[in-house]
Amino acid sequence: MTAHPDLTGAVWVRSSYSNGLGGxxxxxxxxxxxxxxxxxxxxxxxxxxxxxxxxxxxxxxxxTAAAGAAS
Known part of the structure; x- marks a missing residue:
């Protein structure tokens, strides 16, 4: 099993497709x-x-696949 890094201080970026309404x-x-x-x-x-x-x-x-499907 591979250990994953601690994400406590990670900077998260929200998808540009998010509408900001909690969806x-x-x-x-x-x-x-x-x-x-x-x-x-x-x-x-x-x-x-x-x-x-x-x-x-x-x-x-x-x-790449998601961008192609969105266009």
Whole structure:
């Protein structure tokens, strides 16, 4: 089992697709991603809840696919 970094001081960025009304929002921590190579992602409605750690190449593929689906 791989230990994940402490996210206590992480700076979280909310998705640009979030509407700010408390709906379905995701956040990611790019500073942690740069340091570890894995992107922590969490539900913005549960800031003290768990985070998923997604390998950077998989995250890039996801963002590319999501951007293509949105256009």
């Amino acid at each position: 379905e929002c995701v956040e990611f921590a790019p500073d942690v991603a740069r340091a570890t190579g894995a992107v922590p992602v969490r539900d913005s409605k549960l800031p003290t809840g768990p985070a998923l750690f997604i390998p950077a190449p998989a995250w890039r593929s996801f963002i």
